[in-house]
Amino acid sequence: MIFIYPYRHYVVSFLLLSMITMVSQLFRIELGLINIALIHLIPVIVMALRGNMGSTMVVTAGSVVLFDLLYVPPEYSFDVHDLTYIWSFFIFFAVGYTISAQAKRIQANTIKEIFLSTLSHDLKTPLSSILGNASLLLKDQMYDAATRREVLIQINDSGQRMNRLVANLLDSARLQDTHSALRKEWCDFEDIIGVALQEFRYNPKESQISVRIDPDLRLFWGDCALLVRLIVNLIDNALKYTDNGKQIRLSVTSDAKTIKLICFNESTPIKKADLKNMFDRFYRIDHMGDIGGSGIGLSICRDIVNAHSGVIEAYNIQNGVCFEIRFSVNKLPSERLKELQ
Amino acid sequence: MKVQELILIIEDDDAISKMVSLSLHQQGYKTLVTPDIKSALRLLNANSPDLILLDLGLPDGDGKGLIKTVRSELSIPIIVVSARHEEKEVIASLDAGADDYVMKPFSIDELLARIRSAQRRFLGLQPMVNVILCHEIKLDIEHHLAWNGDELLKLTPTEFNLLKYFILHRNQVLPYARILKDVWGVGYQNEMQYLRTYINTLRKKIETDTARPSYIQTELGIGYRFICEHFDNTISLEKD
Numbered sequence: 220m221i222f223i224y225p226y227r228h229y230v231v232s233f234l235l236l237s238m239i240t241m242v243s244q245l246f247r248i249e250l251g252l253i254n255i256a257l258i259h260l261i262p263v264i265v266m267a268l269r270g271n272m273g274s275t276m277v278v279t280a281g282s283v284v285l286f287d288l289l290y291v292p293p294e295y296s297f298d299v300h301d302l303t304y305i306w307s308f309f310i311f312f313a314v315g316y317t318i319s320a321q322a323k324r325i326q327a328n329t330i331k332e333i334f335l336s337t338l339s340h341d342l343k344t345p346l347s348s349i350l351g352n353a354s355l356l357l358k359d360q361m362y363d364a365a366t367r368r369e370v371l372i373q374i375n376d377s378g379q380r381m382n383r384l385v386a387n388l389l390d391s392a393r394l395q396d397t398h399s400a401l402r403k404e405w406c407d408f409e410d411i412i413g414v415a416l417q418e419f420r421y422n423p424k425e426s427q428i429s430v431r432i433d434p435d436l437r438l439f440w441g442d443c444a445l446l447v448r449l450i451v452n453l454i455d456n457a458l459k460y461t462d463n464g465k466q467i468r469l470s471v472t473s474d475a476k477t478i479k480l481i482c483f484n485e486s487t488p489i490k491k492a493d494l495k496n497m498f499d500r501f502y503r504i505d506h507m508g509d510i511g512g513s514g515i516g517l518s519i520c521r522d523i524v525n526a527h528s529g530v531i532e533a534y535n536i537q538n539g540v541c542f543e544i545r546f547s548v549n550k551l552p553s554e555r556l557k558e559l560q
Numbered sequence: 561m562k563v564q565e566l567i568l569i570i571e572d573d574d575a576i577s578k579m580v581s582l583s584l585h586q587q588g589y590k591t592l593v594t595p596d597i598k599s600a601l602r603l604l605n606a607n608s609p610d611l612i613l614l615d616l617g618l619p620d621g622d623g624k625g626l627i628k629t630v631r632s633e634l635s636i637p638i639i640v641v642s643a644r645h646e647e648k649e650v651i652a653s654l655d656a657g658a659d660d661y662v663m664k665p666f667s668i669d670e671l672l673a674r675i676r677s678a679q680r681r682f683l684g685l686q687p688m689v690n691v692i693l694c695h696e697i698k699l700d701i702e703h704h705l706a707w708n709g710d711e712l713l714k715l716t717p718t719e720f721n722l723l724k725y726f727i728l729h730r731n732q733v734l735p736y737a738r739i740l741k742d743v744w745g746v747g748y749q750n751e752m753q754y755l756r757t758y759i760n761t762l763r764k765k766i767e768t769d770t771a772r773p774s775y776i777q778t779e780l781g782i783g784y785r786f787i788c789e790h791f792d793n794t795i796s797l798e799k800d
Contacts, residue, residue: 382665389645405753407760412771414778430771434764438756444781469771552753 228266228274235262236281243290252290256307259286263311267318270326279315283308341384341515345377352377375421383418383455387519390448394522401526405552406443408436408471408478415450424458424467431470439478440550441527449523450482452516453542457484460540473548480544488535498531520544564590567675568609570600570626571641572618576664580613583668584675596620601629609636611675614658616642616649624656631657637678641666647781651735654782660733661782677731694727694788697766697775708766718743719762726776726786735783759784 239262243255250258259282266278287297291304352370355362362370409432419425439446450469457467465485472479489497498521520542524531529546567584571577572595581591592607594600597620603609612630616623627638637659642650650661659678662671690702698707704720706713715723725743726734737749744754759776767773777785 378665405756407756409760409763409770410756410778413773414780416772430769432771438753447780552757 228269228271229277232262232266232274232278232281235265236278236285239282240285240289247290255290256286259283260311260314263315264318267315268322270319270322272316272319272323275315275319276312279311283311338388342381345380345384348377349374349381383451384515386448387452387515390445391515391519391522394445394519394526401442402444403440403442405438406441406446407438408432408446408480411443411446412450412469412471414447415454418451419454419458422458424461424463427461427463427465428454428457428467428469431468433472436471436473436478437548438552439546439548440552441546442523445523445526449520449544452520453482456516456542457482460484460486462486466539476548478546478548480546482542483536483539485539489533489540494533494535497533564588565610565679566590566592566607567611567613568600568603568607569593569613570595570597570618570623571613571615572596573615576615580668580671583672587672597623597626600626604630604634608634611636611679612638613671613675614638614640614653616640616646616653624653627653627656627658635682637675637682639671639674639678650782651737654733654735654738681732692727693792694730694786695775695790697723697727699724699727713765715762715765718758719765722758722762723766726784727788730786730788730791733779733783733785739783 239258243250243258247255262278262282263275267275269275284297287304287308288295352374355370356367412430412432416425416428416430419428454467454469461467461484466483467485468481468483470481470483472481498517521531524544524546527546528549529544531542531544533540533542535541565588567589569577569580569584569591571580571593577593577595581593584591592603592609594603596618600614614623614626623640627640630636630638638657640650640653640658640661641664642653642661643664650663654661659681660674662674690700692699692701696709700706701724704717706715706720706723721743722739725739736752736755740748740751740755744751748754760770763770763773763776766775775787777787779785
């Protein structure tokens with residue numbers, strides 16, 4: 220089923236077209252040409268309501284072709300003697316276009332609503348932790364040093380989490396804008412991973428992360444700041460789902476045409492459907508319970524990888540989960556560097 | 561008794577300026593807080609602060625003008641405070657004469673470390689010496705030799721010059737273009753790939769874990785900083 224999923228709109232279109240052809244052929248005499256034309260609008264409207272412009276246009280063309288071929292005299296040919304039918308073709312396209320544009324707008328609003336509700340949840344959780352813990356400290360009761368420290372660690376953690384979320388939102392806005400917003404320069408993945416790891420230096424699980432980088436890895440032409448966010452989000456995600464003492468391994472390898480980045484963490488396998496969908500915005504793996512993540516981290520990973528014309532996928536291996544990213548190398552650094560004398 | 565040093569904080573957010581001055585008081589500094597550039601210029605004339613902490617996002621405009629004014633009249637360190645995504649502003653401020661920067665949100669420890677290191681640099685020029693020790697790294701400038709612990713490092717001339725440049729400007733934020741100009745020469749300011757490549761090879765020779773570097777820190781979007789907290793230029797070179 221997973222292979223079909225990206226083409227689901229087209230599968231539905233095909234089924235619809237077959238169905239209306241069957242009905243029209245069976246009741247051809249009873250229905251008459253005008254009603255048959257109206258029936259041929261059904262697939263157009265159904266597909267348009269899904270808000271997918273591409274499949275709508277395909278189904279419209281299919282509908283028009285079938286109608287012309289099978290019912291418009293002369294039948295079984297594309298010749299059209301009466302010019303009014305040409306107009307009906309245009310009307311078909313106009314209907315399809317208008318409805319799918321409207322549907323898209325409505326969908327965008329729904330996404331905005333989900334966005335706002337997720338966002339307010341993800342911001343409010345750390346915020347209430349900060350406020351609650353701060354008010355504990357403000358009360359004049361004297362807590363012992365260990366408790367105070369625990370409370371402060373909580374405040375610090377929540378602050379860090381909010382900081383990461385805000386960074387993600389800013390990047391997300393930048394990526395939604397256009398691709399021209401990328402600030403590309405020569406990036407060294409070792410450098411990038413180093414900066415990303417800095418962000419977790421106070422995390423007790425940081426030492427569980429091991430890094431292996433191809434010694435002759437070349438520089439990569441990309442937006443270094445975004446690539447850092449990519450690694451930060453991958454590590455953040457891996458840390459969330461990795462128990463104490465278990466391993467997280469980051470590796471970067473390359474060949475002539477690609478740079479491959481793998482983030483592996485020891486954990487229970489992820490369900491097949493989740494593997495595919497977890498890069499969607501605000502998708503949460505429910506059975507994992509509330510680990511305090513936001514659905515935005517992995518979707519930003521996907522956006523950043525896409526902006527660099529790369530591919531990101533997740534898969535299970537024997538004792539854990541791998542996130543694999545492949546960037547194709549389109550621009551090579553020049554081989555000759557000026558060596559000082 | 562040591563005179564308390566005065567730090568001028570130019571920051572329009574009350575919560576942040578309160579927090580910063582509170583922590584600076586604890587460390588034995590005196591502070592003066594002002595929310596905008598106009599009043600900052602007035603305060604600068606009336607008092608003589610020992611260090612300036614300047615927020616780049618002030619309502620009445622451009623901090624760079626202030627940096628230039630201060631630079632032309634006073635010899636005191638300036639540290640700029642900036643928000644994320646403002647790397648260009650930071651670089652412009654560093655070029656205008658600011659000494660260092662911290663990015664919001666910053667920790668107080670980070671800020672105090674920057675203040676101390678900026679002050680140390682302003683205490684006076686280092687005496688010219690030929691042998692410098694920085695943690696495990698020992699540099700013999702006269703003979704172009706470098707050691708990591710007991711191991712003699714095999715460095716190319718560029719790597720050596722880069723390392724020397726870093727150690728001479730230790731703990732200081734060094735924008736990419738400045739390193740390229742000072743190490744490679746005028747005309748190489750934009751050759752980022754040179755810098756990235758040589759940082760990579762130099763790290764392989766001096767860092768224990770190149771993904772968690774302890775000497776060469778990357779300041780994302782701005783430049784590099786060579787960390788050297790235990791520094792010694794008084795050692796003599798043993799002859800082997």
